[in-house]
Structure formats: C-alpha cells, structure tokens
Amino acid sequence: MIQKIKIGNNVALGVNLELQNANLIVARAKKGYVMCGYLSMETANRLGDVAAKVKGVKNVDDALSAKIVEVSEKAKENGIKEGMTGKEALEKMF
Numbered sequence: 001m002i003q004k005i006k007i008g009n010n011v012a013l014g015v016n017l018e019l020q021n022a023n024l025i026v027a028r029a030k031k032g033y034v035m036c037g038y039l040s041m042e043t044a045n046r047l048g049d050v051a052a053k054v055k056g057v058k059n060v061d062d063a064l065s066a067k068i069v070e071v072s073e074k075a076k077e078n079g080i081k082e083g084m085t086g087k088e089a090l091e092k093m094f
Contacts, residue, residue, distance in 0.1 A: 003060055007087065010094045014060035025054075025063045027086060029093035032075060034063055034086040041070050050074045052089040064090070 005012040005027060017024040025036040032050025036057050044051035052075050054066035064087040071080050071089075080089045 005060065005064070005090070007091055007094070012090055012093075014063075016059050023058055025057050025060055027060055027063055027090055029090050031078070032080075032093035034068075034090055036063060041072060044072045045074075048074055050078055050080070050093055052080050052084075052086065054086050 001016045003014045005014050010029065012027055012029040014027045022038065024038045027034040034052045034054060037053065037055040041051065041053055049072055051072040052068045053070040054063050055069050057063045057066050064085065066086050068082050068084045068086065068089050071082060078092050080092050
C-alpha cells in the first residue's frame with residue numbers, strides 16, 4: 001500500500017509492503033526516509049543516506065508515531081536524533 005503523508009506544506013510518501021512474516025515500512029521525504037527494522041542502518045550509512053529507524057511498527061501511521069531508535073550519520077548532521085518521533089524526523093527531511 002502506498003499513501004501520501006501531508007506534513008505542513010510538504011508531502012512524503014509512505015509505503016507498507018506486506019511480506020510473509022511482517023510488513024516492510026518506509027516513509028520517504030525529499031532528503032531522507034524513516035524505515036522499519038527490516039532495513040539496514042549499516043547500508044544507509046555506507047550509501048550516505050539520511051535515515052532514521054523505528055521498530056515494532058505494523059504500518060506507516062505506527063512509524064510516524066514511534067520513537068526513533070537509530071539514525072544514520074547524515075541524519076545526525078540534519079538534526080535528527082534518537083527519541084524523536086518518526087514524524088518529527090520526517091519533518092527535518094524536507
């Protein structure tokens with residue numbers, strides 16, 4: 001499922017891909033993304049992505065309200081920190 005996420009005057013894209021055992025969740029803004037635990041922060045760092053990770057989420061709305069548990073080096077440079085909500089992190093990615 002793909003959904004638009006309105007944040008102020010910006011629109012992010014949310015993706016909820018239902019897999020066999022869990023859902024793969026990503027919310028993407030212009031400069032970065034919030035991802036679920038399925039994806040690798042090691043890879044995000046290697047690629048230089050602005051990325052923030054949430055865990056234990058079942059859909060995009062959960063990802064927006066969940067607390068960030070890990071951030072990439074580039075995300076840190078953009079003021080994104082562990083403990084923010086997914087939505088707060090996404091706001092800094094525009």
